Amino acid sequence: MATLPSTEPIALTEPARPSLIGLSRDELVAEMAAFAPAADRPKLRARQLWHWIYAQGATDFSAMTTLSRTLREALAQAYDLARPEVARHQVSTDGTQKWLLRFADGNEAESVHIPESDRGALCVSSQVGCTLTCRFCHTGTQRWVRNLTTPEMVAQVMIARDSLGEWPTPADRRLLSNIVMMGMGEPLYNFDNVAKALHIAMDKEGLGLSKRRITLSTAGVVPMIPRVGRELGVRLAISLHAVTDELRDRIVPLNRKYPIAELMQACRDYPGLSNAKRITFEYVMLKGVNDRLTDAKALVGLLAGIPAKVNLIPFNPWPGAPFECSSAAVITAFADHLSAANLSAPVRTPRGRDILAACGQLRSMSERVRKAASGG
Numbered sequence: 091m092a093t094l095p096s097t098e099p100i101a102l103t104e105p106a107r108p109s110l111i112g113l114s115r116d117e118l119v120a121e122m123a124a125f126a127p128a129a130d131r132p133k134l135r136a137r138q139l140w141h142w143i144y145a146q147g148a149t150d151f152s153a154m155t156t157l158s159r160t161l162r163e164a165l166a167q168a169y170d171l172a173r174p175e176v177a178r179h180q181v182s183t184d185g186t187q188k189w190l191l192r193f194a195d196g197n198e199a200e201s202v203h204i205p206e207s208d209r210g211a212l213c214v215s216s217q218v219g220c221t222l223t224c225r226f227c228h229t230g231t232q233r234w235v236r237n238l239t240t241p242e243m244v245a246q247v248m249i250a251r252d253s254l255g256e257w258p259t260p261a262d263r264r265l266l267s268n269i270v271m272m273g274m275g276e277p278l279y280n281f282d283n284v285a286k287a288l289h290i291a292m293d294k295e296g297l298g299l300s301k302r303r304i305t306l307s308t309a310g311v312v313p314m315i316p317r318v319g320r321e322l323g324v325r326l327a328i329s330l331h332a333v334t335d336e337l338r339d340r341i342v343p344l345n346r347k348y349p350i351a352e353l354m355q356a357c358r359d360y361p362g363l364s365n366a367k368r369i370t371f372e373y374v375m376l377k378g379v380n381d382r383l384t385d386a387k388a389l390v391g392l393l394a395g396i397p398a399k400v401n402l403i404p405f406n407p408w409p410g411a412p413f414e415c416s417s418a419a420v421i422t423a424f425a426d427h428l429s430a431a432n433l434s435a436p437v438r439t440p441r442g443r444d445i446l447a448a449c450g451q452l453r454s455m456s457e458r459v460r461k462a463a464s465g466g
């Protein structure tokens with residue numbers, strides 16, 4: 091019998107069991123091939139697990155009735171299916187929901203569900219904090235912390251589906267019908283983890299969100315845009331917000347690295363564009379900054395020849411923000427100018443402003459609550 095040296099601290103808690111959530115299909119097969127009780131038929135076992143995890147939303151191996159009791163028990167000893175902790179869950183008066191997730195290392199990120207009558211989009215975060223420092227974005231004023239892992243992004247989808255009661259994954263009408271990679275962070279600075287998470291989300295035998303229902307938004311990391319098209323084929327959104335390099339350099343500093351002309355070329359080259367599959371250009375309406383009719387005119391010129399639509403986003407204010415939102419009349423005139431040039435230009439109604447869930451507002455509240463709690 092081994093005796094413990096008395097000077098060594100004794101670990102009182104069991105090490106956490108590894109989670110199966112966030113493994114790719116191939117990784118799950120490999121995991122089962124190495125897992126003794128399932129090793130004889132790893133592909134079949136992986137497929138069964140995939141179904142229970144991603145189509146049925148199982149949080150417990152005991153529910154997996156297509157597996158033998160012995161295997162279920164062995165899996166439960168070895169693995170975990172738990173979601174990250176939901177540190178805060180808020181519901182807006184307009185039905186928008188926001189989850190603040192706390193991960194194992196204590197870091198937090200938010201996801202937002204925006205319901206429509208018979209469908210809805212989940213806005214998924216890709217990083218804790220952001221490095222881009224866009225001047226109008228509250229997340230950008232907060233500290234950069236780290237990339238989210240694949241399981242942490244997949245868990246955002248699983249938790250939303252848990253809350254919405256959408257297990258087993260409904261075939262048609264469902265409130266989580268779309269994913270927008272528009273939460274905190276720049277997804278193209280975390281491409282590998284994002285790509286892996288989206289492949290899991292797109293799997294037909296699991297979460298089943300097709301690539302036509304997924305939109306990835308970038309501030310313009312030009313060299314990564316072709317890979318989004320080639321490897322994921324999802325819809326692309328570009329946070330444009332300005333029509334000259336002079337202004338865009340100031341409000342989206344990433345523009346100094348990848349100026350507008352290069353960005354537009356990457357958009358023109360994006361594979362599979364058509365009238366049915368257009369690029370969305372996001373344009374935040376900032377009073378007296380980018381909202382003149384000459385800007386609208388230049389925008390029409392810039393987008394000529396690209397299957398495009400423009401989302402005009404009324405600026406969502408936050409404490410200390412150096413901008414104001416354009417007036418309703420100015421936004422309408424801007425939108426009318428684009429429409430007259432045959433550019434579809436819906437004005438995006440802000441959703442969930444009362445719970446700080448609107449664009450550019452994420453994590454601001456949790457950050458403030460934390461500061462208040464620590465007396466900072």
Ligand code: SAH
Binds near residue numbers: 224329403406407
């Ligand atoms: N980094 C990616 C993903 C973030 S998406 C990107 O930049 O596209 C979040 C969207 O909300 C972006 O279009 C962003 O520019 C916009 N946004 C940020 N702050 C905002 C604010 N205060 N009001 C309105 N829109 C804002």
